[in-house]
Amino acid sequence: MMQTGPHHAAEEDALREENNKLIIYPRGFNITWGNDDRYWRIVNSDESENSRVAELKQVSWLEVTCSTDKVEFGKRYKVGFNVLLRPDAFGWKGLDVYVMAKVGKAGKFFPKKVSLGDDHPKQKFIIPKTPLVISIDRSTAKEKSIHLGLYEVWSSKWKGGLEIHNAFIEKVD
Template sequence: MKQNRRQWNGTRSNDPVELVQVCWLEVTGSVEVKHGKKYQIGFKISLKADAFGWGGCPVFMMAKLGKKGKYTSRKMKPLDHLGKEAAEIPDEKVEILVPEQGENQLYFGLYEVWNGKWKGGLLIHHAFIREVK
């Protein structure tokens, strides 16, 4: 991951990445998934003690199949309720069913791009894509 030190901090692969300060949060990834399966998308995150700007921010988790696919999204609870202990989100699940035919590249992300408030102190431990049985 290419990092701007004013926005992100963290270089070791096993440590969480720290959001230092941004007014636009967009954390994205993609992965190839199997046709005919259902997947749950989420992130394991926490907030530092000095985190700021998360009160009332509309944070969304979104996922779609293929670059031109339609997003499935869920509005998360404001992140200011999180503590220093890492927790998996969402409480509301983001799940996506991969049809038997068509796209199998899953694009996903965590977004807060509407508020314009400066925010920081978010720790992202990892993203996960789980097959739902």
Template sequence: MSSTTPHHDAEEPPQLQSKDGKLMATFNPRQLNVIWGRDPRYWKMPEKNSGGPAELLQVCWLEVSGSVPIGSVPPGTKYRITFQISLKSDAFGWNDCPVYVMAKFGKEGKNSWKKISLQAHYSEPTSIPSTEGLEIETEDANDTIYFGLYDIWTGHWKGGLQLHNATVEQINNIR
């Protein structure tokens, strides 16, 4: 079925899988929602099953999001959200243009966020927010984590970002 929307809708997002006694899901770019992702003026999405990054050509509204059901978990269960990105040598518009990694439990949940300044030295794939990621903790038994990478407030044109993947992982072993 062909879509007329300029936005890329997530294709078959991953489910949390057990790894070393903890739950983890890694999203390739096609498994994320990308605003303007179907418009080749703004994004170059990788071919299906290619394993390559999505490339931001130019946008003034950066919004990449995803979600993953976590089922019923006890209060105090912690999760880490990271995005793996890099900047091409001809990247532009990132000075004075912070991006935000945000996450929440449930559609009505309270957002947790980290502000990140992208640096030119991100020429190799780098996890943001750095190695500690954005951590969120359950307060009750919400069943879905919603997360994203955003700059929707500055209105600055930017490009040259490569989005390799996003990861949601449980960081404490409560179960």
């Protein structure tokens, strides 16, 4: 598992706050098989600041997670990932992936099913298309944190050509 979280890199390389949105960059991700360059690599998408992307070469087990405690009780947050399917992407047709989020480490996951292989633009797009919104309720949450993940661990199909630019956690009220 690639451990690229803030405890392994400068926090400013992993997380940025802008307006009501937290943006988590690939250095803040935990990626299963991420330390094996046969499957993943972190590359610069351009010359700008925070331009690193996690590029999936090929895996049969997709698990990318991140988390933050920079959230507030009593608030709701929209969560997701900014991704791109490269022209050489493969294995996504007819395959569902899941964006899942939970409040606290021991919280219950809220999943959103996403199909990546059907008519996506050749530019960056947000998944899930319809927002996944979770609430941090003081009466039910034991801890004030959001854990977010992108998963496809059930099909055993090989897939590749996905770029994950960042994850986001955006306050909605």
